[in-house]
Amino acid sequence: MVLPLSAAVRPRIPAPPPAALPARLTPAALASVYEANRENAERAARMAAADGALSRAAADRALASPSRHLLHLDARGTGQVTEVLGDLPYATRIAVLVPGSDTTLDxxxxxxxxxxxxxxxxxxxxxxxxAHDRERRRTRIAVVAWLGYRTPATVSTTVLTPGRAAEAAPLLRESVRELRALTVPGPASVALLCHSYGTVVCARAAPALTGLGVTDIALVGSPGTGAGSAAALHTPARIWAARGADDWIADVPHVHADFFGTTVGFGTDPVSPSFGARVFAAGPGGHSDYFTPGSASLANLARIVLGETTEVTRA
Incomplete structure (x- = not known):
């Protein structure tokens, strides 16, 4: 049975259009791009505050901090932002985090x-x-927080279908292409770390990412991907999966059915043997704990990003 659920109506908060950026970004332009997006975030904060949306104003103001490196920002609606941590132009390995439902500017x-x-x-x-590994001396890291799509609300019918993932997949592909083009030493290797509904996005994008240096795709807290197996993702990337012992997503039925032309559910559990992913240890954490400092899941995700696949602890 499919129960239609309605998400809470989000009020429209005024915000400026995105900053005018070069059509094709270059490493030399990054400093000015970061500055333009910070100024845009500050404008958005003032507009939100004037409208009485103090929580959104605070979120926008945080993004306007001089320490933030925003590659893209659209503060309108629920908002979208791509943020860089690290020195992207000199990165040899890039980790791209793809979030799940209810991730907005708020x-x-x-x-x-x-x-x-x-x-x-x-x-x-x-x-x-x-100091002990000459190869590691040449490793430089960038982490990218990619809120580049309209995430579904957790309490909604949208979160049960692949519609938002289908919209997001080409956007993710373009972002990966852009990120690699911005690295100076040569195209960097990329690991996609995908959480919750974000695993559906990564699975939908996977075939189109071939040739873009994506070496690993990690699926954590996944409700399913829409694919019956890792092989069905049609990617040469290594496919990893994990679920914390206290993650409520384990109780989500792994169904995949069509109702009046609408696909509902995401099918096979990625941590099940039948899916065929490399299942790694995530420890006792819950649905929001995969990146908790000191956790087994964070340690393993870091090893995946660094290409240390033999050191990943298996579940």
Whole structure:
């Protein structure tokens, strides 16, 4: 039985259109791009505050901080932002985080915290080992928090269907292409770390990412991907999957059916043996704990990003 659920109506908060950026970004233009987007975030904060939307104003103001590196920003509606942590032009490995439902500008702080947690772990890993590993000395990391699509609300019919993922997939592909084009030493390798509904997005995008340096796709807290197996994703990338012991997503039925022309559900559980992913340990955490500092899941995700596949602890 499919129960139609209605999400809470989100009020329209005034915001400026996105900043005018070059049609094709270059490494030399990044500093000016970051500055333009910070100024846009500050304008959005003032407009939201004038409208009485103080929570959104605070979220926009945080993005306007001089420490933030925003590759793209659209503060209108629920908002979209692509943020870089690290020195993107000199990165040899890029981790792209793809979020799930209810990730908007209003909740972006928690998504940024996850990206920051991963970046700190990766930085520590590379610094700790570069003195003993000449190959690691050449490893430079960038983490990208990619809120580049309209995420569905958790309490909605949209979250049960692949519609938003179908919209997001070509946008993710274009972002990966753009990120690799912005690296100076040569195209970097890319790992996609996909959470919850974001795993549906990554699965839909996977075939089109072939040839763009995506070496690994990690699916955490997944409701299913819409594919029956890892092989059905049609990608040469390594497919990983994990679920925390206390993640409520384990109770979501793994169905995949058509109702009056609408596909509902996402099918096979990615951590099941039949799916064929490389299942790794995520520890006792819940649905929002995969990037918690000190967790088994964060340690393994960092190893995946660094290409240390033999060191990933299996579940």
């Amino acid at each position: 909740t972006y702080a928690r998504f940024h915290t996850a990206a920051e947690s991963l970046y700190r772990r990766l930085t520590r890993e590379t610094h700790d080992r570069e």
